[in-house]
Structure formats: C-alpha cells, structure tokens
Amino acid sequence: MLTVKELFNIKAIDGIKIVAGEKGINNEISIVNIIENPDAFDWLSPNELLLSTGYIFKDNEKLQNRIIKELAEINCAGLIVKMKRYFDTLPKNMIDKANEYGFPLIELPYQYTLSRVISIINEKASGRYDLLNRKTLDMHSLFFRITLEGGGIERISSMLSETIGNPVIIVDQDWKLVNAIEHINNKVPLSYCFDLIKNRPSFPKEFIDAIPEDISDMKRSIKRLFRLEDIEVKCRILPVAAASNIYGYIIVWETVRELTEFDFIILEQASTNIALERIKAKEIEEVKLKIRQDFFDDLLTGKITSTESIQTLSEMHGLNSQYKYHSMVINIDSNDQDQFEDLVARRVQVENRSKKCVDLVYEHSNYSNGEVTCFHRNNRIIILIGQHENRAPISVNEAKQYAQKIYDVLGKHIKNTTFLIGIGRQYERIQSLHKSFSEANESIRLMQKFDDRGGISHFEDHSIYHFLDSNVKDMELEDFFMKRLGKIYEHDKFHGTGYINTLENYFHNNLNISETAKAMFLHRNTLIYRIEKIKEILNSDLKNAEELLQIQLAIKIYRLLNKKLQIDS
Numbered sequence: 001m002l003t004v005k006e007l008f009n010i011k012a013i014d015g016i017k018i019v020a021g022e023k024g025i026n027n028e029i030s031i032v033n034i035i036e037n038p039d040a041f042d043w044l045s046p047n048e049l050l051l052s053t054g055y056i057f058k059d060n061e062k063l064q065n066r067i068i069k070e071l072a073e074i075n076c077a078g079l080i081v082k083m084k085r086y087f088d089t090l091p092k093n094m095i096d097k098a099n100e101y102g103f104p105l106i107e108l109p110y111q112y113t114l115s116r117v118i119s120i121i122n123e124k125a126s127g128r129y130d131l132l133n134r135k136t137l138d139m140h141s142l143f144f145r146i147t148l149e150g151g152g153i154e155r156i157s158s159m160l161s162e163t164i165g166n167p168v169i170i171v172d173q174d175w176k177l178v179n180a181i182e183h184i185n186n187k188v189p190l191s192y193c194f195d196l197i198k199n200r201p202s203f204p205k206e207f208i209d210a211i212p213e214d215i216s217d218m219k220r221s222i223k224r225l226f227r228l229e230d231i232e233v234k235c236r237i238l239p240v241a242a243a244s245n246i247y248g249y250i251i252v253w254e255t256v257r258e259l260t261e262f263d264f265i266i267l268e269q270a271s272t273n274i275a276l277e278r279i280k281a282k283e284i285e286e287v288k289l290k291i292r293q294d295f296f297d298d299l300l301t302g303k304i305t306s307t308e309s310i311q312t313l314s315e316m317h318g319l320n321s322q323y324k325y326h327s328m329v330i331n332i333d334s335n336d337q338d339q340f341e342d343l344v345a346r347r348v349q350v351e352n353r354s355k356k357c358v359d360l361v362y363e364h365s366n367y368s369n370g371e372v373t374c375f376h377r378n379n380r381i382i383i384l385i386g387q388h389e390n391r392a393p394i395s396v397n398e399a400k401q402y403a404q405k406i407y408d409v410l411g412k413h414i415k416n417t418t419f420l421i422g423i424g425r426q427y428e429r430i431q432s433l434h435k436s437f438s439e440a441n442e443s444i445r446l447m448q449k450f451d452d453r454g455g456i457s458h459f460e461d462h463s464i465y466h467f468l469d470s471n472v473k474d475m476e477l478e479d480f481f482m483k484r485l486g487k488i489y490e491h492d493k494f495h496g497t498g499y500i501n502t503l504e505n506y507f508h509n510n511l512n513i514s515e516t517a518k519a520m521f522l523h524r525n526t527l528i529y530r531i532e533k534i535k536e537i538l539n540s541d542l543k544n545a546e547e548l549l550q551i552q553l554a555i556k557i558y559r560l561l562n563k564k565l566q567i568d569s
Contacts, residue, residue: 002124003028004018004025013108013112013117015109016109018104019090019105021098023099028047030046030261031048031049031261032051032117032118033048036052036056037056043222046074046261047261051082051117055085078104080106081107153178153179153281156270157250159270160267160270161183165256165257166183167181167183167186167252168250170248173248174201175201175202176201176202179198180194180196188233193226203251207224221264224237234255236251238250238252238267239271242276247275247282252267292375293375300433319373319384320371322389323371323389324389324394324427324428324429325426325427326436327436328382329422330357330381330383330420331379331422331448332353332380332414332418333417334349354376354379354380358375360406361381364405364409370386370387387426396461400458404456407419407421407454421455421456421457422447422457422459423457423458424437425459442462443459449560478557480553480557481557484550489558502520502530502534504555505520507548507555511542513528
C-alpha cells in the first residue's frame, strides 16, 4: 500500500520535495493522473495523486486556491507540480492553502517527464491494485447474488449504504424518489431535508438543474453541494445507466465519512445492478400498464357487460364498483406543436406534456369531492371521479367548480397550451361510466364546433345542441332556422345590427330588460328600441310560449350552423 511519504524513498524520482500539507503525508495513493483541465474535478476520485506543469493555474490566484480546496475535499492523495516550466517556486497562497487543508503539495525536478513519473509510481502501487481487485470481485458477487435472489433495489441500496458508510438516496430518471437509506451516524437526517415520499420529486429544482443531462458528461460520479437554510452537504452523484440510457441516479449523502477509492468502485458496481433492477421493473410496469389500459378502454367503451367481471377488474385497477362515477376529459392543444418537424419529437413532446398534466391532476386531487383516477390517451387526459354511494350526487355546479380549479392549475404550469374540459353526468353504477365518458367527449366536440378557445362545459350545458346535432340533418335545421329567424338573420347581414346576438342575450337573462342591458353594456332604452325593432321584423309580440320556444331553438341551431351560414352568405 503506497503512501505519499513513501514517494520520497523512490530513487528513480530522486529530488522531489514536499513544500506544504505535511499533515497528509500518510495519504494513500491508488492511481496517478495528470490534471491540465480546470473542469476536471468532477472526474477525480479519492486517493488519486495528481501531476501538473502548472500551466492551467500559472496566472490565476483564484484558480490556484480553488484547485487546492477541491482536491483536498475529494480526498486526493496530493498534487505534484513540475518546476521551472511556469514556476520557479510555488506561490505562497497555494502553500498556505495546502497547509490549511493538510494537503500534500510537492515539487518535481524539471528533468523528469510526467509520463515517466506516472509509470514509476504506478509500478510501485501495483500490489494495492491486486488487493483492490479482489475486494471489488467480492462485492460484485454479493450484489449479483442479491439480484438473483430478487432482493431488489431496497436490499442493494441498503448494502451499498452499509458498505460506503453514508446515507444513500436512489431516484429515477425524473428525479422521483425510488428508495432512501438512512445511516445511524448521519448528523443531517434525510427526513429533515426531504419529503421522502416514493414516486415524488425530493430534490429542489435548482439542485437538479446543476446535474448534466447527457450521460457522456457524467463519465464518473460528480460532486455537488446541497444547500438548505444554513446547511451545506457534499453529495456524490452517479448515474444509473445502461446502453447510454439513464434509468436514475445514486446520490451519496456524504455526511458520515469521506468516500475512498474502493467506495467509488462499489458505487459503480451498485449502479450496474440497480440499472438491471430498473430495467426489469420498467418491463413489468409496461406489461401492467398495457393490461390496465386495455381494461379502461373496454370499460369506457361499454365492452364489459358482466357485473362480476367489472367488480373483479375494477378492484384490481383501483376503482370501487360500488361507487357512483362520472368522467371528465381534458383536450390538450399545444400552440407550439408546429416547431417540431420530426414526428417522433412531436410525439415525445405530446407524451411528456400529457404525463405532466396527469401528475398535476393527482397532486391536486384534494380539490375533488371524490376519489380521482387519472390517465392519458395521446393528447387527452381522462379523469374518473368516484363518490361513495351514500353521499349526495355531485351537482353540475360542483363538477364545474372542480374542473375550473384543474383548468387554472394546468394553465399555470403548462404554458402555450389551450385546454378544453368536458364533463359527463354522474351515474349510479360503474357499468354506465362509458355513458359519462361519451358525454364528456361530446361536450368537447361541441365546444370545438363553437370555436371555443379554452374553457369548461358540462354535458347538460349542451344537451339540446347534442340532441339537435345528432338527430336532425343540417338541411332540416337550416330550414327551421330560416323560417323562424331568417328575417332577423338577413337584416343583420345587410345592416350589421346584431339582433340575433341581442335575442340570445335576452333569452339568457330570462327576458329581463335591465339584466340584458347590463350584460351587453347597453343603455336600457337602447335595448328596448332593439327589442321593439325585432318584434316589428318578426311581426310578433314575443309573448306566445310556443313561439318563444321555437325562437330559442332557432338561436341554438344558429350556434350549431354558424360557420355554414357564414360560408353560404
């Protein structure tokens, strides 16, 4: 086992001398490397002995101090600087920093090449490599046995924490918690710094943003500082990866002891095994998801008719067959979709946006007065809301209030996107859920037909439109409209009067002159004049109940046929 102290006994590199940091004279040397890149700190590991000509820090006092500090914190063995190239003597600030951290700072005579020094020291340290390889093989066998026995990520992370002597956190590729192992000697408890809820993000966004997204930028574990209030914790982060795909990250909460070279090798071993577990779990989850999707597809299309089958399958997939259910469908229309020419990139964007919407719905499930089940199909989010059979039915207003809250949440978090939310009626039996789903989709279809740019509607808001649009041909609808309101329509078209809009607001406000004038921002006398003019054109006093019903139907037909009437005109 080679130490810094033993370097001075090697005759082949006679003349080297330590100028600072003698407290670290017994530091062990595992490997020798050259550092000529100021951004290389992430790739260094404990017990490395670093060699340099000094070129990268020759004129930068701030970088000189940073190098000493960073190498000491990583627990590198020491720094050897080749003299007479850029330094006749090492700077006093480097010497002071090295003494402060107890980090060996060594001068190398000019006549030695860095490659020759590396060869000499590595030859002396070869006995340590043999020992390290044997220990590594033992740990590999242990992790592999845990995997074969089906121990899973929990046992692997527990063994890892015990071996490296520090708390360990495992997250998935989206930084959602998979598992966390506390250590008895940890002075900064994980539970104090994080909400340790599985499948939920634990780390703050600013910490995650500091991690390279490309696996090629994380060749080895990297160091990052976690800050919370007045707490600062050094973390070592290693990607859980296979075939250039990242399946998560291992975060070592380095609060108990500094990691050694052997610890970093064990981390890489554990990473491989956790990657295998993540791949296996992903494949199982995909099978479960496919089965779940098939069930919901059959349920929402009314293909499951057996009461016994519905009860069994509902319980299996998180629904209660005794509850009253209604459905809500959210249509997502991205305003920046056209920026993706590649179809695959566009599909990935739609998928990611839909997943985020589902997560937001679940995060705000407390807004609902029932149990929420949510999933997505392409650009549509489907929400099923179950309510205990003994509770009063959910009213149209209650359903719309919940939809409004979800609409506001999505609008806040998902930018450049338009949402249409359709709501179906609540049914007493889960076997009728497909009717509610169909109604929710119909509400969206009608909103799209009316050119609504975002909004919420319950099926009952559009029930008359649904009846007319589904059961009567366009030609017959147009004929009915022209017979009842054709004269008003022609007057509006040629004089630009907007009398149909006035009638629509008049009926919407229950034939109340004051309320209608207020809603239309008109003077009361102006509205009275308009109503009288309408009566004159229609040759009606607008008092006959049957006639009023026909006029209201004609207005709703106008809404349905508005585009076609505009084109024809």
